Amino acid sequence: MVNLVLLGPPGAGKGTQAAGIAKKYDIPHISTGDIFRKNIKEKTPLGERAKSYMDRGELVPDELVIELVEDRLTEPDCKNGFLLDGFPRTVFQAEEFDKFLNENGMNITKVINLDVEADELVNRLSGRRVCESCGASYHVKNIPPKKEGVCDTCGGNVIQRADDTKETVLNRINVYNDSTRPLIDYYDKTGTLVTLDGAAGLENVFNSIIKAVGEAL
Ligand code: AP5
Ligand code: MG
Ligand code: ZN
Numbered sequence: 428m429v430n431l432v433l434l435g436p437p438g439a440g441k442g443t444q445a446a447g448i449a450k451k452y453d454i455p456h457i458s459t460g461d462i463f464r465k466n467i468k469e470k471t472p473l474g475e476r477a478k479s480y481m482d483r484g485e486l487v488p489d490e491l492v493i494e495l496v497e498d499r500l501t502e503p504d505c506k507n508g509f510l511l512d513g514f515p516r517t518v519f520q521a522e523e524f525d526k527f528l529n530e531n532g533m534n535i536t537k538v539i540n541l542d543v544e545a546d547e548l549v550n551r552l553s554g555r556r557v558c559e560s561c562g563a564s565y566h567v568k569n570i571p572p573k574k575e576g577v578c579d580t581c582g583g584n585v586i587q588r589a590d591d592t593k594e595t596v597l598n599r600i601n602v603y604n605d606s607t608r609p610l611i612d613y614y615d616k617t618g619t620l621v622t623l624d625g626a627a628g629l630e631n632v633f634n635s636i637i638k639a640v641g642e643a644l
Contacts, residue, residue, distance in 0.1 A: 429454055429508035430533060431640065432515070434610060435541035437599040438548035438555070439625045440632060441512045443564045444541070446580075447633050448510055452640075455504045458512040459492055461562045462499070464588075468559075484590055484598035486516060486606060493523050500527075508536070516607045521614075537643045538614040539636055541625030545600055552596045558583045570629070619643075 429452040433441040442458060449456040463481060466474030473491065480487045496514050499505075515521040528534055543551075554567040560583030565572050572578060576585050590599065614620040621639040625632055 428533070428536070429640065429644065430528075430536045431508070431510045432535055432538045432614075433510065433512045433541065434538055434607075434614070434620075435625060436543065436545075436548055436603045436607075437596065438551040439541035439543045440551075440629075441541060442557075442562060443570075443629065444633055444636060445510055445512050446563065448636060448640075451637060452508065452510070454508040454510050455502075456510050456512060457496070457499055457514070458562065459496060459514045459516075460512075462495065463487060464562075481590055482595070484595040484602060486602060489517060489519050489523075492516070493520055496524070497527050515610065518609055518613055521610055535614075535617075535619050537640050538610075538620045539639065540611055540614075540620055540622040541632070542622050543625040547626055548600060549593070549596055552591050553593060555588065555591055556585045557588050559586050560584070 431448065431452075431454070433445060433448075435441050442461075445456040445458065460481075463474065463477040467478050467481070468474070473495070476491060477487045492514060496511070500509055515524050551566060551569070554569070556565045556567060556572070557563065558565075558578035558581060561578060561581040563578050563580050564570075565585055572585050577583075578585055590596075611620065611622070623632065623635045623639065627635070
């Protein structure tokens with residue numbers, strides 16, 4: 428099994444890199460943010476509860492997230508492993524996740540931490556566009572879709588995310604620093620962490636991820 432966790436601040440490129448990694452190892456890309464956005468779009472009770480937190484750039488309460496991920500990981504498409512993007516995001520989530528992995532005789536192959544400085548994160552997120560249907564990430568300048576407003580992969584609508592306004596972006600970065608950054612230390616201690624330069628070009632980042640994962644297999 429290849430069990431991967433993508434760690435990194437908002438805009439680090441987790442979603443962008445996830446598609447290629449998932450394909451390479453034939454594992455599902457599980458983005459908690461994408462799951463919440465789908466629930467918001469479909470107006471489910473979970474979506475209704477998550478929306479106010481997400482709109483403000485705050486974290487959704489731990490109890491809404493942990494069970495959701497654990498349920499998702501028991502689905503048949505996780506037979507070869509999984510690629511988590513945006514989970515865990517607090518030390519509490521990481522501890523609960525460790526318990527779940529232990530109980531199920533599983534472990535994490537690698538935690539990939541994408542490192543990008545704050546100015547570049549703001550620049551990336553203010554120009555980001557995402558596919559409403561498949562979640563693919565684009566950037567108005569860096570990585571535009573071939574046809575404006577249309578997803579290269581699935582033909583879906585390419586839109587701006589509700590939480591990509593300047594004010595919310597800055598709050599998300601603060602929330603990351605307070606609640607998620609401590610996970611770098613947490614996973615460093617377990618020996619599963621690798622920190623990579625997320626500011627390099629798309630292909631360079633991808634190649635360094637594949638190399639680090641390959642060494643852990
Ligand atoms: P989530 O959807 O996870 O958002 P995020 O963590 O803020 O991360 P982003 O999706 O913004 O960044 P990314 O790293 O995926 O960047 P991307 O690849 O798109 O979470 C949203 C919300 O959901 C949270 O705020 C919270 O409320 C809630 N939530 C989710 N999980 C939760 C949890 N576990 N607990 C509690 N709450 C939770 O790239 C960004 C831009 O950069 C794009 O424009 C892209 O084209 C560009 N780019 C990418 N790579 C490069 C490169 N190498 N060079 C140049 N440009 C690049
Ligand atoms: Mg993302
Ligand atoms: Zn798409």
